[in-house]
Amino acid sequence: MRDDSPSRTAAFVAAARQLGALLPPSAQLVEDPYGAAFASPVFSRLLERRQDSLRPFALIPGLSTWILYMQVRTRVIDDALRAWIEGGGRQVVLLGAGYDCRALRMPELASAEVFEVDHPATQARKKSILTRMGARSPSHYVTWDFEQRPMEDLPDVLAEAGLDVKRPTFTIWEGVTMYLTDAAIDASLRAIRAWSAPGSQLAMTYFAKSRITRPSFVTRAMKAVVGAVGEPWKFGWTPDELPAYLEEREFRLVRDIAMADAAYELLPTEMARHVASPDRRFALAAAPESIAVVS
Template sequence: MASQPDLPEQLTGVGATALGVALLRAQESRRADRLFDDPYAQHFLDAVDPAASPWAAASASTEQGFLHLVAEQVAVRTRFLDQTLLEAAQAGCGQVVVLACGVDTRSYRLDWPAGTQIFDVDFADVLAFRNAVLAQRGAAVPGNRISVATDLREDWPHAVTEAGLDPRQPTAWLAEGLLYALPPAAADLLLDRITATSAPGSILALDHAEDSELLRAARGELSAELVDLWQGGPTDDLTTWLTRYGWRPTVRDIAEVAARYQRPTPAAFDPERDGTGRGWLATAHLPQQL
């Protein structure tokens, strides 16, 4: 039997959230009425010693459990963001940057227009784990995918441009499962850097969510480390924040997008339930300069 790739340090701490997302994508992919198919998600879970993963106990969790609370959110956001990125690529964004990709497999599983260049960005060992698992499972490496190992707290635009991104050409950016985990100043710096690296015509897609009593309690049951996962993200609402940096945003409540896909309001963001917050999906484009 082939040996398992090492589980990187970042996937044992807060970065373990990437494996939680994979678990939910694998679960969604088994549904007859699935919103997307991620045939690789289960492979990441199979590559991890359950004793080293906080999700082993979580997968058997109750209605109050973290995974149950966010399952529909992850399904809905994945489908929405898949579609947004593909539409952006079809509309002329020849470069796609997946920030904090974790074990996201969009560069492998989506049917990109010919010539689209995809940059998957995360810590080096997270990328190494992802790529090793996919290679071990025989996934064909798309010719248009580049892994960019960097720390998003450092000068990551330099790393991405060194890897081949052309900031003079429009880019489709994805920041999924990231914003709420950043303190306000880090969120501002991230958007400042994305904007400075974007040509007019670029598209930005992201999700964001408020923390809530319900989510905090559910995270606390999983691991003490996950309790502080939410750092709040931008202090302004998403429309004000994105507009301030020159983007033209459209911000949707996650419940509205879920209804579009005939799915219930994701449990953690259901205003009918006590102790919940709100969740959003946003797309924005950078207009031509006047």
């Protein structure tokens, strides 16, 4: 992110979620009526009024890959969150929330306290757009400049906003880790652990290290685009090193899956094959004494 500008990649992600409405019904894993408005109000109205005529564009190679990937990524996290809420969880933190609208689109969160943490410029734009749409998010907005403030202060700021650090919390860290430095990753995980009482879970997405160090031709092009808008990719883990890395920071890995594999669990085969990259991954971790490890 540049200076005081709202996140541009967050707008791309939000738009991709709503573009899922153009996919065949069997591939529509998430319903997000808010996403396109964060790319552009004009784009949102166009999508709403001309959906049938735009539908073929969702199947263009490249664009379909991005839309399907976002459907899978969002749904995997949604499913983990639903399971946790069904188990009695009542606090959710969205770290680097961007234009996430789970608090509005997921009825399961009606009984939960949701805390959205992000840069003031991104949050201001989000609140302004939702107000124009007549949507009032029930979230607690926690303004935070990740580049200017030390992460060790964030647990106290969340507590001041109403988070009960003695109760379990589900933290969503979606689409963020690849933009951080090694030091920022370490500081962030230690901060998350500080507000994660037993019973808490952390859902995060990450890039396998090979996507950063040995990118394919297509990945190099994507890397150049996000770098050009001021949000370059910096960090990745190998799946083999992730469990020990988390254990050193008092988390236990529960699940680690490539988005390509998750796609075959969620989508028809002919659609899943478009989400072919094994280096974009989802991980679920637990605070000690929370839940049993699953395969």
